[in-house]
Amino acid sequence: MKKCIIIDDEPLARSIVKEYLQAHPEMEIAQECSDGFEGVKAIMQHKPDLIFLDIQMPKITGFEMLELIDFPVSVIFTTAFDEYAIKAFETHAVDYLLKPFNKERFEKALAKWEQNAAKEDTVPPLLEQAHKQPEEAHRVVVKNGSNIKIIPINDIHYFEAYDDYVKIFTKEGYSLKKKTMNYFEQSLPSHQFVRVHRSYIVQVAQITKIEVFEKDSHVAVLKSGVKIPLSKTGYGKLKEVLGL
Amino acid sequence: MEAHLLHKKNKILILISALGWWLLHVLALYKLGLNIKIALIDSTVNNSLLFAVCFGTSHMMRWLDPDKKKASIKIVSLSLIAFFCAKIAALIIAALCTSLLPHLLNDTAAYTEMLKKTVLIRFAIALLLITWVALANWFFNSLSQQQAGEKQKNDSEKLLREAELMDLRQQLQPHFLFNSLNSINALVVTKPEEARKMIQQLSGFLRGTLKKDEQTFISFQEELKHLQLYLEIEKVRFGHRLHLDFLIDEDSCCLLIPPLLLQPIVENAIKFGLYDTTGEVTIKIIAKKENKNLKINISNPFDPETAQPNKGIGFGLSSINRRLYLLFYQNNLVQTSTHENTFTTTLIIPQSS
Numbered sequence: 073m074k075k076c077i078i079i080d081d082e083p084l085a086r087s088i089v090k091e092y093l094q095a096h097p098e099m100e101i102a103q104e105c106s107d108g109f110e111g112v113k114a115i116m117q118h119k120p121d122l123i124f125l126d127i128q129m130p131k132i133t134g135f136e137m138l139e140l141i142d143f144p145v146s147v148i149f150t151t152a153f154d155e156y157a158i159k160a161f162e163t164h165a166v167d168y169l170l171k172p173f174n175k176e177r178f179e180k181a182l183a184k185w186e187q188n189a190a191k192e193d194t195v196p197p198l199l200e201q202a203h204k205q206p207e208e209a210h211r212v213v214v215k216n217g218s219n220i221k222i223i224p225i226n227d228i229h230y231f232e233a234y235d236d237y238v239k240i241f242t243k244e245g246y247s248l249k250k251k252t253m254n255y256f257e258q259s260l261p262s263h264q265f266v267r268v269h270r271s272y273i274v275q276v277a278q279i280t281k282i283e284v285f286e287k288d289s290h291v292a293v294l295k296s297g298v299k300i301p302l303s304k305t306g307y308g309k310l311k312e313v314l315g316l
Numbered sequence: 317m318e319a320h321l322l323h324k325k326n327k328i329l330i331l332i333s334a335l336g337w338w339l340l341h342v343l344a345l346y347k348l349g350l351n352i353k354i355a356l357i358d359s360t361v362n363n364s365l366l367f368a369v370c371f372g373t374s375h376m377m378r379w380l381d382p383d384k385k386k387a388s389i390k391i392v393s394l395s396l397i398a399f400f401c402a403k404i405a406a407l408i409i410a411a412l413c414t415s416l417l418p419h420l421l422n423d424t425a426a427y428t429e430m431l432k433k434t435v436l437i438r439f440a441i442a443l444l445l446i447t448w449v450a451l452a453n454w455f456f457n458s459l460s461q462q463q464a465g466e467k468q469k470n471d472s473e474k475l476l477r478e479a480e481l482m483d484l485r486q487q488l489q490p491h492f493l494f495n496s497l498n499s500i501n502a503l504v505v506t507k508p509e510e511a512r513k514m515i516q517q518l519s520g521f522l523r524g525t526l527k528k529d530e531q532t533f534i535s536f537q538e539e540l541k542h543l544q545l546y547l548e549i550e551k552v553r554f555g556h557r558l559h560l561d562f563l564i565d566e567d568s569c570c571l572l573i574p575p576l577l578l579q580p581i582v583e584n585a586i587k588f589g590l591y592d593t594t595g596e597v598t599i600k601i602i603a604k605k606e607n608k609n610l611k612i613n614i615s616n617p618f619d620p621e622t623a624q625p626n627k628g629i630g631f632g633l634s635s636i637n638r639r640l641y642l643l644f645y646q647n648n649l650v651q652t653s654t655h656e657n658t659f660t661t662t663l664i665i666p667q668s669s
Contacts, residue, residue: 081554081557081590082495082498082499082553082554082555083555084498084499084502084503084552084553084555085495085498085499085502087502087506088498088501088502091502091505091506106557106594107594109594128491128591129591130590130591130592130593130594131591131592131593131594131619152490152491152494152495152498153490153491153494170494171494171495171497171498171501172494172497172498172500172501222621224621
C-alpha cells in the first residue's frame with residue numbers, strides 16, 4: 073500500500089485525481105487538503121509516498137509549502153497554467169500535469185513515479201533542489217513549531233547564519249529557516265539587502281549609522297540598536313549600495 | 317533622410333553619363349568647325365560649371381521636404397530656382413569662356429562669333445538639365461520617404477496588433493479557462509447534467525467577452541448579466557468557499573456602463589479574497605445612483621499582514637483606470653480603500669444624459 077495526499081484548493085480538481093486513482097487500489101488517499109497549511113500538517117502526519125500538488129493556492133503556494141517540509145517527498149504538480157513548468161522541473165518533480173489532463177497522461181505520470189521509486193530507494197532530491205533555485209523573493213515563509221508564518225521581506229531586519237539554518241530577525245524576534253546564506257543573498261533584491269559579512273545579510277533601510285570598530289573594521293548600527301559586524305568586502309558593498 | 321540620389325550605387329552611372337555628355341559637347345563643337353583644342357576647353361569649362369550647379373542642386377534638394385500637400389507650389393518654385401540657376405550658370409559660362417579663351421588661344425574671332433550664336437542653346441540646355449536634376453531628386457526623395465512612411469505604418473500596425481492580442485489574452489484569462497475546463501472534466505463522469513450546464517455558462521461568458529464592442533455603452537443590467545455568468549462558473553470551481561452578496565438599487569439598472577468593465581475587477585476581488593485567506597470569502601457588490609452617476613462598490617476580505625497590494629490588483633485596476641480616463645477624461649473614477657480586513661474598489665461611471 074502506498075500513501076498519497078492530494079492538495080488543491082478546488083474540490084472538483086481534487087475529485088478528478090481521486091477518480092483517476094480509483095483504478096489503482098494499491099494507492100491509498102491518506103488525506104485531501106485545500107491549502108498549503110493543511111498540506112504541511114497532513115504531510116508531517118502521514119509521511120506520504122506521493123503528493124499531488126497544485127501551485128496557486130490560498131496564502132502560500134505549492135512551492136512555498138514544499139520549503140516547509142523537512143524530509144524528501146515525491147511530488148506530481150497539477151496546475152492550469154504552464155508558467156511554473158520550468159520551476160517545477162527544476163525542483164525535480166516526478167511530473168507536471170497541465171489541467172485539464174486525461175487519464176492516459178495521469179497514468180504516465182504515475183508510471184514515471186513507480187519507475188523512479190523502483191530505481192532508487194531514495195526519492196529524487198526534490199527539497200534540496202527547491203532550496204537551490206532562488207527567484208526574486210517578496211516574502212519568506214517560515215514554520216515555528218506547528219505555526220506557519222509569512223514574513224514580508226520589508227519586515228526583516230537582518231539574517232544571521234546559524235549552522236545549517238538561517239535566523240531571520242524581525243521586530244518580534246527571530247525565526248529559523250533551513251536555507252543557506254547564499255540562497256538569501258541571491259533571492260533578495262540586491263538594492264534592499266546586502267551581504268555585509270559571511271554570516272550576516274542586512275536590510276539597508278534598517279541601518280541608522282556605520283561606526284568604526286577598533287582599528288580597521290566597521291559595524292552597522294540598526295534602528296533596533298543591534299550592531300552588525302561588517303567585513304572588508306561587506307563594507308565595500310554597503311558603501312556602493314548607499315552611493316558613498 | 318538616409319536615401320539619396322547621389323548614393324554609392326548611382327555614382328558610377330552618374331560619372332559615365334557626365335563623361336558622355338562632355339564628349340558629346342566636344343563632338344558637337346568639332347562638327348561645327350572649331351578646332352579640337354577649342355572644343356575641348358569649351359566643353360570642359362562649360363560642363364564643369366554645369367555639373368557643379370547640378371551637384372549643388374541635388375544636394376539642395378536633400379533638405380527640401382517632398383511633402384505631397386504642397387507639391388504643386390514646390391514644383392513651380394523649383395522650376396524658378398532651376399531657371400535662375402541655369403541663367404547664372406549660362407552667364408558665368410559665357411563670361412568665363414570669353415575672358416579665358418582669348419588668353420589661351422591665338423585665333424579667337426571665330427570662337428567668339430560661335431559663342432554669341434550658341435549662348436541661347438547653352439542656356440536652354442543648362443536650364444533643361446538643372447530642372448531635370450531637381451525633379452529627379454524630388455521624385456527620388458518623395459519615393460523613399462513614401463517607403464519609409466509605409467514601413468513606419470507597418471511597424472505601428474504591428475504594435476497595435478500585439479497590443480490587441482495582449483488585450484484578448486487578458487480577457488480570455490487562460491488560468492480561469494483551463495481551471496474551468498478542469499472542473500467540467502471532473503463533472504462529466506460524476507454529474508453530467510452539471511457539466512453540461514457549466515459548458516453552457518462558459519460558452520455564454522466567452523461569447524459575451526468576444527462580441528462586445530468596447531466603444532458602445534450597455535445598460536448596467538446587461539453588464540450584471542454577463543458578470544453573473546462568470547460568477548456562476550467561479551462558484552462551481554470554489555464551491556462553498558465563495559459567497560456573493562449583491563445590493564443593487566433598482567434605479568441603477570438602466571444606467572449606462574462601458575462593457576466588460578466589472579468582470580476584471582470582480583475577478584481581482586475573488587482572486588485576492590480566495591488566495592489571501594483560507595476561510596470562506598464573501599464578495600460584496602453594491603450599486604446605486606448617486607449625483608446622477610452610477611456608483612459601484614466591490615469589496616473582498618484580505619489579510620492586511622500578508623497582502624501585497626502591488627501584486628496583481630494594481631495592474632488590473634490601473635488598466636481599468638486608463639480605460640475610464642480615455643472615455644471620460646477624468647482621473648478619479650477608480651478608487652480603492654481598505655477598512656480592517658476589507659478591501660473595497662469604488663467605481664464611478666458618469667452618465668452623459
